[in-house]
Amino acid sequence: MGSNYLPNTESDQREMLEKIGVESFRELLERSMPASLIKEDSLDLPPPLSEMEVSSLLTGLSRKNLNLGEVTSFLGGGVYDHFIPAVIDQLLLRSEFYTAYTPYQAEVSQGTLQSIYEFQSLVCELTGMEVANASMYDGATAAAEAALLACSETGKKQVLVGGNVHPDYLQVMRTYFSGLEVELSEITFKEGLLDFADFEGKISDKIAAVIIQSPNFFGLLEDISLFEPEVHGSGALLVQIFDPISLGILKTPGEYNVDIAVAEGQPLGLPLSYGGPYLGLMATKSSLVRKLPGRLAGATVDDRERRGFVLTLQTREQHIRREKATSNICTNQALCALAAAIYLSLMGKEGIREVAELCLEKSRYAQEEICKLDGFRLKFSSPYFKEFVIETRLKAEVIVESLGRQGILPGVDLGRYFSGMENCLMIAVTEKRTKEEIDRLVEALSRV
Amino acid sequence: MTEKLIFELSSPGRKGYSLPQLDCPPKGVEKILPKEFLRENRAELPEVSENDCVRHFTRLSVLNHHIDKGFYPLGSCTMKYNPKLNEQLARLPGFAELHPLQSEEQVQGALELMYHLGEYLSEIAGMDKVTLQPAAGAHGELTALLMIRTYHKKNGNPRSKVVIPDSAHGTNPASVSLAGYRTVQIRSNEQGLIDLWELEKNMDEEVAAFMLTNPNTLGLFETNILKVAEIVHSVGAKFYMDGANLNALLGYASPGEMGFDIVHFNFHKTFSTPHGGGGPGGGALGVKEEMVPFLPVPTVEKREDRGEFHLDYERPDSIGKVHSFYGHFGVMVRAFAYIRSLGGEGLREVAKNAIINANYLKEPLKEFYDLPYDATCMHEFVLSGNRQKSLGVRTLDIAKRLLDYGFHAPTIYFPLIVPEALMIEPTESESKEILDAFIEAMKKIAEETKTNPEIVKSAPQQTPVGRLDEAKAAKELNVRWSKQRF
Structure with missing residues (x-):
């Protein structure tokens, strides 16, 4: 059977087998594998399809989904419908980038290596942190690895995590900690914000890390400066989970004296793609650089004293250090990190601020308009960035279903995550939502 | 051939984005959020035009070897064709x-x-x-x-x-x-x-x-x-x-x-x-x-x-x-x-071609390089550069020399049980002609280690940069641009 992906014809194969010194492929296979394990029948899979057929099959499947281009979406909950400049995908489609391997041979991988170095630099500039790695799988795994880094640095095995951290991040952390028996306790929250008294009761010199998300899962800004002195006073590391877009205007993890800053990088130019691939951002103080998980690109010179880039501090990594590595991560999210690097380069100093301001202004407008409606109130009164929680007399589930039929995805039903919040709808407004769309949402809500 | 950093291309006031005007009544950031939540200084992100940005990343891209350009026999990594x-x-x-x-x-x-x-x-x-x-x-x-x-x-x-x-x-x-x-x-x-x-x-x-x-x-x-x-x-x-x-x-x-x-x-x-x-x-x-x-x-x-x-x-x-x-x-x-x-039958062909290709490469190469575990292989095999090492040429040098011949190097120094390992995996998506050309290059390098070892040891010469100083990178750690440094 011929395939466009397999160049060698039957006659090529015969010639090659002859040079190898066997009569048939079967003979070759039996020289390396016990004959009893060789399967006679082909796999029970659907028959091969031509390019046109595969294309039409998958197009058909894709049409069974309701894509965001067909509706108006206010869904957030950790990943967001932000604007993606056309430049990004055009560059990602360069096969020089997407068909390359991890840059093990630096002399023929300068494109990848320099772009990782630039990505690391851009993340540092955005966060006000000193160093950043080449990316993690996603926000949740970055948060889990940040906690493990803190455990390794402090030699302690308890972490204190905000109860208003993204519930899925909490779950991933619990899974990651189960083997190493790292103990996770939650700081309770009141009115959506971390309860400082509860934190004070739980912080001690046994704590390796305090993990705070700001903007938190509900979109509210936590005053990290309130916690910082006691976290550091107790000898723990301070970890912040941030929203990269928010740092266009918000105080940075660096300014808060955070030790490890992590985030979901999806808002930086990546499509939502039903949950991935995205990328985790991780930036730290420079004192932690030798404990960072994952790849790191560094500048050096070649044998003619010209600037070049290599993967550096590889003795932290699994392929060198094996069971003593700082993490087991190998392949990360290089192409997604490239997308983020291009996004931050295009947006630049002014653009990132503008995007953040648009999100802030538009979400505020939406919230105020919604709260003018009878039966809708703002659940939490403290400042938020682009996402807020509305409490209604109806179940959020009912609103989601009803507006869904009108082509509006009004937000996340919080009953899905917290019992007692069945009447709470979490609404995210990005720079992509127009006033007209927001007004339509308000109007639709008024008629539920 | 090197490319400036995106930060070095920055010029104040240039922009690479276009966003709509705010269409709802503006309030002003300071009115919405208390000052203590706002960052003091702007992020020092580059300011480049759209074209500057596109050209920068395009120029970076061409510095890469990649599977659409040529053979990539990285063992265990399986660099096969990626269907468009x-x-x-x-x-x-x-x-x-x-x-x-x-x-x-x-x-x-x-x-x-x-x-x-x-x-x-x-x-x-x-x-x-x-x-x-x-x-x-x-x-x-x-x-x-x-x-x-x-x-x-x-x-x-x-x-x-x-x-x-x-x-x-x-x-x-x-x-x-x-x-x-x-x-x-x-x-x-x-x-x-x-x-x-x-x-x-x-x-x-x-x-x-x-x-x-x-x-x-x-x-x-x-x-x-x-x-x-x-x-x-x-x-x-x-x-x-x-x-x-x-x-x-x-x-x-x-x-x-x-x-x-x-x-x-x-x-x-x-x-x-x-x-x-x-x-x-x-x-x-x-x-x-x-x-x-x-x-x-x-x-x-x-x-x-x-x-x-x-x-x-x-x-x-x-x-x-x-x-x-x-x-x-x-x-x-x-x-x-x-x-x-590919369907079930096509996937079987994938394995078959991968195995034939690997054995086809292995047989002639074992004449020029050591093959410590000499047996019929599946989709990949591991040579040792021991013979060349005794002439003063290391596996790392052989790998770098291959870059000069336009091929990516095999995986080197892995698995750990083979000294001076060269782990070669051709994959099913390479034709006999490509494999022959690779055999030829490997043969030439084996020759060069005897006749002109310096050319192997100073390789690569034909790549965008020459051999990079990894020790310096680790010792004088520089993992980010910053305004102060440059």
């Missing part, structure tokens, strides 16, 4: 523009694709159920080990050790540590295979699992695999297959029939999804019935009566989640398209 159709399909709005928290009714096509991909993978590996959640192979290893821990814990003792062979990938022991286990490494025998006596000696009721790559990292099929499985199971341990080399078995052998309880799949290596210069990957796991309850949540299920698909979170014995959502959906679309393009 799959790139197009993953970008269809009905896949790329789906929010992971949309209701199940709105994403039936995505769930259907995931469900069927799981079924195909189960069939390929002889497993009973699959999770698509792990983000990469190493992530799959960790997920599996945490499942194994939960399984043993449920039976009264989580156990304390995981056994691996000395030829294992570095991710294996690293994952073992992250799962809270201790690694016990066993020596391979003279044929480069599992030493049954060594294995037996190290198996006891504290061993949670034995992790094995098959074919192993020497490219050799573990001929005693059934016996190995029996030994592993005799102490109640689980048998884990590192699926990095599953591409060699497609349709010809089933990990399930070999006795494995869990297998990870690398979507890149086996199902042609692009590597992206270091990700995103996809590290699905297939498991036997007994391990199904421990799979991460959610699983994708089908309601047979209604033909509908849904996500199942009600799994009390699950280890929990290992990813924010359901894994790398965009990568799954590509793997699905690849499997449907």
Whole structure:
């Protein structure tokens, strides 16, 4: 059977087998594998399809989904419908980038290596942190690895995590900690914000890390400066989970004296793609650089004293250090990190601020308009960035279903995550939502 | 040929974006948020025009070697052709523009694709159920080990050790540590295979699992695999297959029939999804019935009566989640398209061509380089540069010289059990002519080590930069641009 992906014809194969010194492929296979394990029948899979057929099959499947281009979406909950400049995908489609391997041979991988170095630099500039790695799988795994880094640095095995951290991040952390028996306790929250008294009761010199998300899962800004002195006073590391877009205007993890800053990088130019691939951002103080998980690109010179880039501090990594590595991560999210690097380069100093301001202004407008409606109130009164929680007399589930039929995805039903919040709808407004769309949402809500 | 940093191209006032004006009544940031929440200084991001930015990244891109340009015989990494159709399909709005928290009714096509991909993978590996959640192979290893821990814990003792062979990938022991286990490494025998006596000696009721790559990292099929499985199971341990080399078995052998309880799949290596210069990957796991309850949540299920698909979170014995959502959906679309393009018979051809190509390369090359484990290989084989080393030329030099000939180098210095290792994997997507050209280059380099070793030792000369000083990079650590430094 011929395939466009397999160049060698039957006659090529015969010639090659002859040079190898066997009569048939079967003979070759039996020289390396016990004959009893060789399967006679082909796999029970659907028959091969031509390019046109595969294309039409998958197009058909894709049409069974309701894509965001067909509706108006206010869904957030950790990943967001932000604007993606056309430049990004055009560059990602360069096969020089997407068909390359991890840059093990630096002399023929300068494109990848320099772009990782630039990505690391851009993340540092955005966060006000000193160093950043080449990316993690996603926000949740970055948060889990940040906690493990803190455990390794402090030699302690308890972490204190905000109860208003993204519930899925909490779950991933619990899974990651189960083997190493790292103990996770939650700081309770009141009115959506971390309860400082509860934190004070739980912080001690046994704590390796305090993990705070700001903007938190509900979109509210936590005053990290309130916690910082006691976290550091107790000898723990301070970890912040941030929203990269928010740092266009918000105080940075660096300014808060955070030790490890992590985030979901999806808002930086990546499509939502039903949950991935995205990328985790991780930036730290420079004192932690030798404990960072994952790849790191560094500048050096070649044998003619010209600037070049290599993967550096590889003795932290699994392929060198094996069971003593700082993490087991190998392949990360290089192409997604490239997308983020291009996004931050295009947006630049002014653009990132503008995007953040648009999100802030538009979400505020939406919230105020919604709260003018009878039966809708703002659940939490403290400042938020682009996402807020509305409490209604109806179940959020009912609103989601009803507006869904009108082509509006009004937000996340919080009953899905917290019992007692069945009447709470979490609404995210990005720079992509127009006033007209927001007004339509308000109007639709008024008629539920 | 070097390219400035994007920061060095920055000029105040230039812009690479265009955003709409605020269309609702403006309030002003300072009015909305208290001052203490605002950053003091702007982020020092570059200011470049759109064209500046495009040219910069385009110029960077051409500094890369990549599979669309030429041969990439990195052993164990499986640099095969990445079908262009799959790139197009993953970008269809009905896949790329789906929010992971949309209701199940709105994403039936995505769930259907995931469900069927799981079924195909189960069939390929002889497993009973699959999770698509792990983000990469190493992530799959960790997920599996945490499942194994939960399984043993449920039976009264989580156990304390995981056994691996000395030829294992570095991710294996690293994952073992992250799962809270201790690694016990066993020596391979003279044929480069599992030493049954060594294995037996190290198996006891504290061993949670034995992790094995098959074919192993020497490219050799573990001929005693059934016996190995029996030994592993005799102490109640689980048998884990590192699926990095599953591409060699497609349709010809089933990990399930070999006795494995869990297998990870690398979507890149086996199902042609692009590597992206270091990700995103996809590290699905297939498991036997007994391990199904421990799979991460959610699983994708089908309601047979209604033909509908849904996500199942009600799994009390699950280890929990290992990813924010359901894994790398965009990568799954590509793997699905690849499997449907080739079908069962085509996947078998993939393995067949990969194995023929590897043996075709190995035979003539063993005349010029040492082949420490001289046996018929599967999809890859490992040479040693020992003969050349005695002439003062190291494997690293040979690798760099290959770059001058326009080829990417093989994987070098791995597996650790071969001194001066050169691990070569041609993959099924290379033609006989390309392989002949590679043989020719390897022959020439072997010649050069005798006649002109300096040219090998000073290689590469034809690449965008010459040999880079890695020691300096680590010693004078510079991992970011900053305004102060430059």
